[in-house]
Amino acid sequence: MEFMPHVVEAKHIIDYLIKVKFNDGVEKVVDFTSYISRGGIFSELKDKGYFEKFFIDLNTVCWPNGADIAPETSYKLESAK
Numbered sequence: 001m002e003f004m005p006h007v008v009e010a011k012h013i014i015d016y017l018i019k020v021k022f023n024d025g026v027e028k029v030v031d032f033t034s035y036i037s038r039g040g041i042f043s044e045l046k047d048k049g050y051f052e053k054f055f056i057d058l059n060t061v062c063w064p065n066g067a068d069i070a071p072e073t074s075y076k077l078e079s080a081k
Contacts, residue, residue: 005075006059012052016045017080018061022071028079032069041067 009021016033032051035042044065045051054061062068 005071007056007061007071007074008059010054010056010061012054015048016051018054020061020074022075023059026075028077030074030077031080035067035069041065
């Protein structure tokens with residue numbers, strides 16, 4: 001069975017960076033800047049105050065407007081430098 005990553009912890013670092021911990025113990029700082037430029041549901045996240053309102057639901061990082069990033073996508077992204 002293929003490993004399915006789940007977000008178990010998330011902490012805002014600065015700007016659009018979130019430190020994410022996964023269910024296998026891997027931790028990385030994920031830069032969500034590229035999602036904000038996509039527009040649509042992600043456009044509200046340009047407001048840094050709103051961006052910081054993220055929470056974990058159904059094993060992934062989510063925002064009150066319904067935006068979310070699949071945990072397997074966050075897991076595959078390289079950690080921000």
